Amino acid sequence: MKLGVVKAYMLKELTELLRTRLIVMVYLMPSMILILFGYGIRMDVSHARTLIIDNDQSKYSRALTSKFEHSRYFDATVTQMSEKEALHRIKQATTDIIVIIPSSFQKRLLHGQKSEIGVFVDAAFPTRATTMESYVQGVILNAAQEATQNLGTPKGLIIINNRNLFNQAMRDEDAIVPGLIGLVLLVAPAILAALLIVKEKENGTIFNFYASALSKREFLAAKLIPVFLLHSVNIFILFLMATKLFDVPFRGSFTLYWLTSELYILISLSIGMLISVVTKRQIVAVVLTVIITIIPGFLYSGILMPISSMVGESYIEAHMFPVMYYTHILYDTFLIGEGLASAKTQLYLLILVFYALGMLSLGTLFLKKELK
Amino acid sequence: MADLEVHNVTVSYKKKVAIKDASLKANAGEIIGLIGADGSGKSSLMHAIAGVTRFEGEVCYGGVSYRSPKEAEQLKSDIGLMPQGIGLVLYDTLTVAEHLDFFADIRNIQKNEAFKTYRQKLLHMAGLTEFTNRQAGKLSGGMMQKLSLICALLHRPKLLILDEPTTGVDPLSRMELWEILDGICKSEGTIALVSTAYMQEAAKMARVLLFDEGEIIASDTVKALIDSVGNYTYEQTACENERCFSFDEHTYSLEPLHAPHTEPTLEALFFVNALQKGQTLPHIEIEARESQDEVPQVVMEAKGLTKIFGDFVANDHVSMNLHGGEIVGLLGANGAGKTTFIKMLLGLYPIDEGELYLLGQQIRSGKDRQKLKSKIGYVSQHFALYKDMTVRENLLYFANMHRIAVTTALSRINRYAKELGFEDYMDYFPHELPLGINQRFSVAAAMLHEPVVLFLDEPTSGVDTIARAQFWQILQGIKKKWGISILITTHYMSEAEYCDRVVLMKEGRKIADDSVKVLHAAHPDAKNFEEIFLEYYRSKR
Numbered sequence: 001m002k003l004g005v006v007k008a009y010m011l012k013e014l015t016e017l018l019r020t021r022l023i024v025m026v027y028l029m030p031s032m033i034l035i036l037f038g039y040g041i042r043m044d045v046s047h048a049r050t051l052i053i054d055n056d057q058s059k060y061s062r063a064l065t066s067k068f069e070h071s072r073y074f075d076a077t078v079t080q081m082s083e084k085e086a087l088h089r090i091k092q093a094t095t096d097i098i099v100i101i102p103s104s105f106q107k108r109l110l111h112g113q114k115s116e117i118g119v120f121v122d123a124a125f126p127t128r129a130t131t132m133e134s135y136v137q138g139v140i141l142n143a144a145q146e147a148t149q150n151l152g153t154p155k156g157l158i159i160i161n162n163r164n165l166f167n168q169a170m171r172d173e174d175a176i177v178p179g180l181i182g183l184v185l186l187v188a189p190a191i192l193a194a195l196l197i198v199k200e201k202e203n204g205t206i207f208n209f210y211a212s213a214l215s216k217r218e219f220l221a222a223k224l225i226p227v228f229l230l231h232s233v234n235i236f237i238l239f240l241m242a243t244k245l246f247d248v249p250f251r252g253s254f255t256l257y258w259l260t261s262e263l264y265i266l267i268s269l270s271i272g273m274l275i276s277v278v279t280k281r282q283i284v285a286v287v288l289t290v291i292i293t294i295i296p297g298f299l300y301s302g303i304l305m306p307i308s309s310m311v312g313e314s315y316i317e318a319h320m321f322p323v324m325y326y327t328h329i330l331y332d333t334f335l336i337g338e339g340l341a342s343a344k345t346q347l348y349l350l351i352l353v354f355y356a357l358g359m360l361s362l363g364t365l366f367l368k369k370e371l372k
Numbered sequence: 373m374a375d376l377e378v379h380n381v382t383v384s385y386k387k388k389v390a391i392k393d394a395s396l397k398a399n400a401g402e403i404i405g406l407i408g409a410d411g412s413g414k415s416s417l418m419h420a421i422a423g424v425t426r427f428e429g430e431v432c433y434g435g436v437s438y439r440s441p442k443e444a445e446q447l448k449s450d451i452g453l454m455p456q457g458i459g460l461v462l463y464d465t466l467t468v469a470e471h472l473d474f475f476a477d478i479r480n481i482q483k484n485e486a487f488k489t490y491r492q493k494l495l496h497m498a499g500l501t502e503f504t505n506r507q508a509g510k511l512s513g514g515m516m517q518k519l520s521l522i523c524a525l526l527h528r529p530k531l532l533i534l535d536e537p538t539t540g541v542d543p544l545s546r547m548e549l550w551e552i553l554d555g556i557c558k559s560e561g562t563i564a565l566v567s568t569a570y571m572q573e574a575a576k577m578a579r580v581l582l583f584d585e586g587e588i589i590a591s592d593t594v595k596a597l598i599d600s601v602g603n604y605t606y607e608q609t610a611c612e613n614e615r616c617f618s619f620d621e622h623t624y625s626l627e628p629l630h631a632p633h634t635e636p637t638l639e640a641l642f643f644v645n646a647l648q649k650g651q652t653l654p655h656i657e658i659e660a661r662e663s664q665d666e667v668p669q670v671v672m673e674a675k676g677l678t679k680i681f682g683d684f685v686a687n688d689h690v691s692m693n694l695h696g697g698e699i700v701g702l703l704g705a706n707g708a709g710k711t712t713f714i715k716m717l718l719g720l721y722p723i724d725e726g727e728l729y730l731l732g733q734q735i736r737s738g739k740d741r742q743k744l745k746s747k748i749g750y751v752s753q754h755f756a757l758y759k760d761m762t763v764r765e766n767l768l769y770f771a772n773m774h775r776i777a778v779t780t781a782l783s784r785i786n787r788y789a790k791e792l793g794f795e796d797y798m799d800y801f802p803h804e805l806p807l808g809i810n811q812r813f814s815v816a817a818a819m820l821h822e823p824v825v826l827f828l829d830e831p832t833s834g835v836d837t838i839a840r841a842q843f844w845q846i847l848q849g850i851k852k853k854w855g856i857s858i859l860i861t862t863h864y865m866s867e868a869e870y871c872d873r874v875v876l877m878k879e880g881r882k883i884a885d886d887s888v889k890v891l892h893a894a895h896p897d898a899k900n901f902e903e904i905f906l907e908y909y910r911s912k913r
Contacts, residue, residue: 008477012466019465019507204460210424211453212478213445370441371425 001218009214009222013196017226026192026227030184030234031241034177038246041176041303045131050076050097051086058106064117064143068099073135087120096122097132109147173246178334179303181238182327185261186268186297187290189231193272194289196223197367198279209369216367220360224269231269235261242334252333256340260333263352264326268293270359277366296321302331322355373432375400376421376531376563381429383416390416392586393429398563398579400530403553405574405594406567408583409642409836411806414567415456415535417583421565422453422533433531449479452529456536456567459516461523464509468500471508471523479527494522497552512707514545521549525556532556532564539569540833542705542863543902544909550576569834570864571638572902582641589645598636601644605636615647619841620866642837656842658791658849661822662784667696668731671825671857672717678725679712686712688880689726694825694857699847701868702861703905704877710861711753713877714827717859718750731824746774749818749826753833756814757802763813764798767820774821781820788816792846808839815846826850828860832867844870865902874901876908883908 017023050068054061068076074097089095100118102108108115119136123129200206209219235258242248250257272289279285300307300318307318318324325348332338332345340346374397383390391413398404406414420427423444430437431444438444444451455461462471472491481487495501498518508516517537524532534553538546550573557564566577574580575594582590582597590597606623609631616625622634624643672694679687687709694700702710715721717728719741728735730744757766764785771781789795792812802810811831818826832840844867847858860871868874869888876884884891891904898904 002480005478005480008474011477012463012470012474015470016463016465204455204457205463207424207453207455207461208475208478210441211422211448211451213448213480214478369424369445371419 001215001221005214006218006222006225009219010226013222013226017230022192022195023230026188026230027234027237029191030188030238033184033187034180034238034241035245037180037183038173038177038241042172044172045128045135046073047075048073048096048132048135049094050074050099051089051095052076052078052099052101053081053083053086054078054101055080055103056101056105060106060109060147061101063147064101064140067139067143071135071139074139083118090120090122093122097136099136171247174248174335176303177242177246177248178330179301179327181242181261182264182301182323182330183294183297183303184238185231185234185264185326186271186323187293188234189227189265189268190272190275190289190293191286192227192231193224193269194275194279194285195272195282196227197273197276198282198285201280202282210371216364216369220273220364220367224266224273228265228269231265232262235265248334250334251337253337253339254333256329256345257333260326260329260349260352263349263356264322267322267352267356267359270356270363273363274359274366277363280372297323300324301327322352325349325351325355374398375434377432378417378421379430379432381417381420381427381431383413383420383425383427389586391420391583394588396581396588396591398565400561400563401557402578403557403564403566403576405577405580406565406583407569407571407574407580407638407641408567409806409838410808410834412583413586414583418453418533418535418565418567419455421531422451423448424453447531449527450530452524452527452532454520454524454532454534454537456539458513458540459508459511459520461520462508462516465507467505467507468495468511468519469504471519472526475523475526481527490528491526494525494552497548497555498522499548512705514541514706517541518545518549518552521552525552528560528562530560530562532562534564534566536567536569536834538573540706540830540863542708543865543905544705546570546573546863547906569836571837574638580638582645584645584649590641594638597641598638601636601640602633604644604647605634605640606631607634615650617643617647619643619845620869639837639841643841646838656791656793656845656849658846658853659787660853662780663822667824667855667857669696670694670729671696671731672859673729674713674717674726675728676726677713677716677723677728679709679716679721680724685880687716690877690880690882691726692875692882692885694859696824696857697851697855698872699851699858699860699870701871701874702859702877703865703868703874704861705909708877709880710877711829714750714829714859714861718748718827746821747824749821749823751811751814751818751826751828751831753829757810757817759801759803762799762801763794763805766802767813767817770817771820776821784820785816788819789813791849792816793842806836806839808835808843811835811839811843812846815843819850822854824856826856826858828858830861830863832862832864840864840867865900865905868901868905876905878909 052065052068054065065076065078068074083100086098090098098120102115105115117140121129121132239257243250271293275285275289279288296317298304300321301323307324310318328348329345332342338345376398378394378396380393380395382392394417396404408414416425419425421431423438423441426440430439433447436447438447466474476483476487495504500515500519503511503515508519511519521537538549541549553564554576556562568574577594579591580594580597581588604624604626606625606629608618608621609623609629611618611623611625612629613625613627615627616623622636622640623629623631624640624647626647670693674693675691676689677687678689690713702713704710712721716723719738731747733740733744735741758769761769767785768781771785789798792815794809794813797805797809815831832843835843850856851858871888873887874891875882888901892898895904895907898907
């Protein structure tokens with residue numbers, strides 16, 4: 001490999017990236033995706049608009065309503081209105097939950113009789129509805145437990161002592177942002193790399209490569225190294241955004257995060273390059289790259305659902321794309337911190353290395369130094 | 373054994389054979405010309421020799437033979453290729469100096485004193501010394517081609533392959549390009565293969581290969597080639613038989629005519645070849661147009677039109693007028709401001725200063741123009757056709773844009789297709805057709821709404837000889853039958869002779885405006901219009 005030649009080509013690539021302002025895309029796009037999705041995706045429910053109709057107005061019913069009022073998950077309003085009116089509110093989407101306490105609530109409790117609390121949940125979004133439903137149940141059970149204690153009956157035999165590991169506060173940011181890094185670093189470098197060669201084919205400047213003594217490997221190195229270095233900076237930018245802007249904890253080894261990310265960027269670049277080698281038009285290259293990076297990147301990054309819960313085809317597909325292996329290591333470094341001590345991490349790292357080598361050799365294989 | 377020997381090279385794309393069994397020989401210092409219609413296989417042969425496309429057959433150069441791009445790899449440092457297309461191999465955002473550095477570096481050239489002197493010499497020859505800091509995207513077409521050429525020359529190739537380096541380049545730049553090439557071939561002993569659409573250039577070549585439909589049909593010196601068609605060339609006269617064609621004061625006929633013979637030009641080769649193959653060149657007959665719009669005395673009048681881009685004056689107080697039923701040629705070097713001027717007339721650029729009258733009305737705003745749009749037809753430098761629509765669909769689309777009723781549009785499209793001779797190509801996509809056909813149907817698209825004035829911006833660049841001859845017959849027909857005016861820009865100085873009047877532009881200013889006859893009278897020494905043009909460009913500052 002003639003280093004001087006590669007250096008000259010790289011210099012030209014960098015100058016072009018700067019003068020065509022494509023460099024803006026290198027740094028704006030990843031940060032934008034992180035900000036837009038990081039703030040945009042919400043899985044847990046807080047401040048659900050709750051309408052409580054207290055028909056009893058007793059000590060016990062107030063104890064229950066105050067539980068709702070003091071929870072950060074609910075924005076509770078206690079009013080008097082007919083059930084019909086309340087349901088109308090839910091239809092108009094001005095409220096999410098209706099809780100109806102019957103009129104003889106306290107009396108029946110004290111007499112040890114069964115009492116029914118009416119709960120209506122807006123289930124237009126099923127997952128959100130299930131979450132809200134379980135929150136409501138939790139609050140009511142909690143209130144009931146206290147009530148039974150007050151009544152002098154012996155303490156509940158079973159008490160749930162629940163502890164959430166790795167994401168104790170169950171914060172959405174902690175669950176989503178590392179996955180997003182996996183998505184961003186797959187999409188952004190791939191799109192840039194997809195343009196690199198096909199752009200020269202479309203303009204005709206590819207003849208400079210065809211007609212010169214430049215070898216295929218020199219050409220690819222000259223194309224990939226500048227964008228690789230530029231995108232490497234994103235590893236640090238995204239890390240800072242995750243830990244400072246989204247307050248995601250970082251418990252693992254930074255070196256592991258950094259090196260795996262560099263490897264992952266290389267994979268992403270070689271996917272884009274492979275597309276650039278086989279396509280003839282820039283627009284086709286970009287659309288193709290977006291399709292084959294964003295969709296699997298989203299589905300298999302673990303943002304929407306964990307890979308372990310997938311079955312059948314989706315399980316196989318998830319293992320075909322690099323994003324799953326990388327996000328596993330990402331979640332480990334951010335939330336768990338086991339690092340290379342885990343056999344799974346070691347295996348996944350190895351898979352990523354082979355992935356990178358495989359994609360790069362495919363690109364070199366398919367690149368032809370002649371007109372098609 | 374010759375220094376370069378090409379044996380039975382065949383290049384095919386999928387099922388289409390681009391060039392079949394081509395062979396040639398060349399020795400050091402020779403310039404070999406490749407001429408022929410577009411799509412006749414010139415580029416494919418050049419790509420094969422340059423080792424950038426797969427081919428069958430064998431190429432031998434300097435004792436090394438190769439049969440594939442892979443085998444050619446070892447010779448790449450001796451080969452220089454300049455593919456077809458203005459500024460094709462240049463990067464828009466890199467400056468002239470950066471290009472030279474880049475091309476030197478990818479060729480792994482030592483940047484020693486000798487290289488620096490050579491680089492300066494090339495820059496000087498190309499007249500680019502003062503423009504080293506200008507980005508390639510901002511150069512004129514001629515400068516781009518000169519830069520591409522010196523970039524291909526930087527590594528002192530022994531085999532130089534230039535695919536239409538002068539197409540779309542003005543006569544002055546063309547001459548300078550040839551001076552560079554001549555000098556290099558003589559001093560460095562380079563073999564140059566050059567394809568060209570300008571027949572005057574062929575005269576400078578040692579030998580000329582004539583291509584036709586994927587085969588080399590003749591290979592000889594220019595003189596021998598011209599002599600071979602002498603028997604078929606007559607002074608212009610009426611055709612008496614089918615196998616006969618008249619153009620530009622010559623009549624070509626395979627059967628003897630009762631007319632005196634005349635000295636043929638290289639163009640004659642194409643006409644005679646077409647006649648020999650039994651192609652009856654379609655006789656072009658334009659019918660009168662449907663609407664009875666009166667064509668006014670003065671169609672367009674420009675008074676001191678000025679256009680300024682930043683600190684660059686593209687048009688400096690240009691005044692001219694266009695009368696009814698007149699063909700005016702707008703000539704000038706690349707970057708002289710011809711396209712800018714036409715774009716101002718059309719309202720594609722706002723006018724910075726000056727007055728413009730179209731069809732007797734002064735144009736002050738876009739509103740004034742809107743009413744006149746239906747009276748103006750325009751064909752741009754790069755034919756504005758939609759790649760993914762067939763010829764028929766393209767034409768229907770343009771008819772719709774002009775709100776022509778469907779029945780009228782269909783009848784007009786069919787009529788033009790027949791008259792302009794592209795009837796057989798109606799269901800093809802533009803990129804499948806030769807440039808000459810695209811050019812004709814672009815004109816048809818501009819004529820659908822029956823305008824009273826046509827603006828044509830370099831419609832003949834890159835179009836082959838026969839197609840250009842037919843194109844001018846079309847224009848003459850339109851002028852005669854429709855009585856409309858045509859403003860046309862071109863780099864073929866021979867075409868100036870078909871115009872009623874020519875306007876010469878230089879560096880944004882008008883330097884001449886007269887009929888060709890008057891200009892010839894003023895320059896009695898000039899043999900053809902090209903010499904008059906060069907005289908204007910050299911003398912008057």
